[in-house]
Amino acid sequence: MTVNEALFNYSLRLGDNSLILSHRLSEWTGKAPILEEDLAITNIALDKLGQARFLLQYAAQLEGKGRSEDDLAYKRSEREFYNSLLVEQPNGDFAFTMARQLLNDVFDFFLYEELTKSTNEPLASLAAKSLKEIKYHLRHCSEWIIRLGDGTEESHNRIQNSMNELWAYTGELFEMNEIDSILIKENMVPDLSKLKPKWNNMLCEIFEKATLKKPEEGFMHTGSRKGVHSEYLGFILAEMQYLPRAYPSATW
Amino acid sequence: MEKKNPEDSFQVKIDAEEKIEPKDWMPDEYRRNLIRQISQHAHSEVIGMQPEGNWITRAPSLRAKAVLLAKIQDEGGHGLYLYSACETLGISRDELIEQLHSGKAKYSSIFNYPTLTWADIGAVGWLVDGAAIVNQVSLQRTSYGPYSRAMIRICKEESFHQRQGYEIMANMAKGTLEQKQMAQDALNRWWWPSLMMFGPHDTESAHSAKSMKWKIKRESNDELRQRFIDKTVQQAEVIGLSIPDPDLQWNEQRKHYDFGKINWEEFTNVLNGNGPCNKQRMANHIQAHQNGAWVREAAMAYAEKQKNKKVPA
Ligand SMILES: [Fe+2]
Ligand SMILES: [Fe+2]
Numbered sequence: 267m268t269v270n271e272a273l274f275n276y277s278l279r280l281g282d283n284s285l286i287l288s289h290r291l292s293e294w295t296g297k298a299p300i301l302e303e304d305l306a307i308t309n310i311a312l313d314k315l316g317q318a319r320f321l322l323q324y325a326a327q328l329e330g331k332g333r334s335e336d337d338l339a340y341k342r343s344e345r346e347f348y349n350s351l352l353v354e355q356p357n358g359d360f361a362f363t364m365a366r367q368l369l370n371d372v373f374d375f376f377l378y379e380e381l382t383k384s385t386n387e388p389l390a391s392l393a394a395k396s397l398k399e400i401k402y403h404l405r406h407c408s409e410w411i412i413r414l415g416d417g418t419e420e421s422h423n424r425i426q427n428s429m430n431e432l433w434a435y436t437g438e439l440f441e442m443n444e445i446d447s448i449l450i451k452e453n454m455v456p457d458l459s460k461l462k463p464k465w466n467n468m469l470c471e472i473f474e475k476a477t478l479k480k481p482e483e484g485f486m487h488t489g490s491r492k493g494v495h496s497e498y499l500g501f502i503l504a505e506m507q508y509l510p511r512a513y514p515s516a517t518w
Numbered sequence: 519m520e521k522k523n524p525e526d527s528f529q530v531k532i533d534a535e536e537k538i539e540p541k542d543w544m545p546d547e548y549r550r551n552l553i554r555q556i557s558q559h560a561h562s563e564v565i566g567m568q569p570e571g572n573w574i575t576r577a578p579s580l581r582a583k584a585v586l587l588a589k590i591q592d593e594g595g596h597g598l599y600l601y602s603a604c605e606t607l608g609i610s611r612d613e614l615i616e617q618l619h620s621g622k623a624k625y626s627s628i629f630n631y632p633t634l635t636w637a638d639i640g641a642v643g644w645l646v647d648g649a650a651i652v653n654q655v656s657l658q659r660t661s662y663g664p665y666s667r668a669m670i671r672i673c674k675e676e677s678f679h680q681r682q683g684y685e686i687m688a689n690m691a692k693g694t695l696e697q698k699q700m701a702q703d704a705l706n707r708w709w710w711p712s713l714m715m716f717g718p719h720d721t722e723s724a725h726s727a728k729s730m731k732w733k734i735k736r737e738s739n740d741e742l743r744q745r746f747i748d749k750t751v752q753q754a755e756v757i758g759l760s761i762p763d764p765d766l767q768w769n770e771q772r773k774h775y776d777f778g779k780i781n782w783e784e785f786t787n788v789l790n791g792n793g794p795c796n797k798q799r800m801a802n803h804i805q806a807h808q809n810g811a812w813v814r815e816a817a818m819a820y821a822e823k824q825k826n827k828k829v830p831a
Contacts, residue, residue, distance in 0.1 A: 295567060295571040296564075300812065300813075304594050308587055308590065312588060322580070336579050339580055344620040418816045420816070420818045434806070489534060513696060516696070
């Protein structure tokens with residue numbers, strides 16, 4: 267695999283992650299517990315979509331086959347997506363969505379912080395811009411985690427259970443493959459295993475403030491690095507891709 | 519010294535184009551009238567997020583998705599400005615939402631129509647936001663200060679909404695045959711309901727006379743409707759779509775378009791709860807509100823704990 271091919275795949279991995287999380291968050295529109303939160307979630311969905319567009323445009327350019335961001339988003343099938351299993355999990359209740367967001371945001375925070383130092387200019391500049399957004403997302407959702415954790419008994423139980431349930435999807439975030447090895451050598455991307463202790467520490471601090479227990483380590487789901495997903499992704503794509511698939515010669 | 523009746527000096531102020539502010543004296547009926555109108559407006563912004571929200575996950579390009587998300591977020595923001603303006607009249611947001619759920623407060627009937635195809639997202643932006651703008655531009659001069667200022671802020675954002683809708687329609691109208699059919703079909707379905715958004719004819723309108731005297735409303739339903747028709751007919755021509763009204767014709771004498779009869783029976787039906795989506799829209803809003811109850815309780819409980827912590831021992 268060439269560096270270029272590795273970069274293409276890596277950009278898809280990050281881009282798909284942002285795209286699918288944005289999709290899930292956008293399902294909240296009009297359904298949040300208060301109007302202010304509706305706007306905040308939509309805002310995060312928009313930021314994530316912006317990141318996805320940048321990354322898919324970059325991937326398309328690296329590939330050099332004349333595909334566009336929309337071709338990559340709308341014309342790939344289930345086995346060609348590389349987002350984590352975590353972000354495709356359904357929204358559940360508000361606690362579940364916030365737990366999913368926290369686990370992803372803390373990871374993104376440390377990943378993008380490292381990417382600002384990438385020797386690859388497009389990734390470094392995207393990371394610098396995105397990091398500001400991610401810091402805001404992280405603050406917003408950790409505040410909710412703390413409020414819910416230290417709120418009522420019901421909210422505490424809901425957020426603790428969500429965290430316990432989602433924990434099994436966090437191992438995968440740190441998985442690396444040939445793509446990582448090639449790009450680490452070029453100082454383009456970080457070694458994910460080095461992010462894990464920081465990720466752990468930050469989560470533990472938030473859990474403590476939220477009076478939550480860190481979930482017990484156990485079985486971890488895996489598959490997305492190879493494009494093997496949960497059943498949920500197929501439904502997301504069926505909905506997202508339906509118009510371009512149904513009217514392939516149309517432009518919108 | 520001669521003492522003036524407060525109602526007279528209130529009217530003098532209105533006639534002099536001075537704004538009424540929350541602390542000023544105002545007739546009870548003026549206050550009630552404003553609460554009714556502003557809350558209806560706020561609820562419309564919020565309920566209006568549903569028919570468009572339907573299509574976020576199905577938007578046919580990432581750009582279109584981003585524009586639609588931003589647009590719907592704006593509408594939620596408009597809801598917030600308007601709830602705040604309404605709260606200055608001495609009613610809480612909780613009470614306003616309760617009135618919406620009990621059916622005491624209304625929202626614009628236009629949002630009881632379904633968005634069936636992607637072209638409907640174009641039609642809603644172009645026609646529904648287009649009609650809303652005509653109304654809101656006029657309301658920038660409304661007599662109640664907080665409402666007027668909310669309208670000025672909102673109008674700045676609205677023109678982008680209409681443009682995004684028109685752009686969708688224009689793209690589809692020059693697209694494939696199927697796209698063009700979808701665009702025309704959406705126009706056919708949304709045209710008449712958009713005209714009804716301005717409310718009954720002036721001769722039939724229940725709230726109009728008082729609202730005009732107090733300058734809550736600045737122009738009549740029929741004047742605003744005519745302005746909307748005049749500007750929209752030309753926009754349809756430019757993109758090659760036809761307005762579904764055989765009686766539509768330029769009247770050289772009036773310098774306005776004449777148009778056909780509006781089906782007020784349909785209007786009344788939708789208003790009375792029999793539109794295609796009335797039940798669904800309300801059920802969604804109520805359910806989201808109920809699903810969020812435990813979150814709001816938790817936020818309150820947490821804030822309470824924090825307050826207690828800050829009290830020195
Ligand atoms: Fe609006
Ligand atoms: Fe609008």
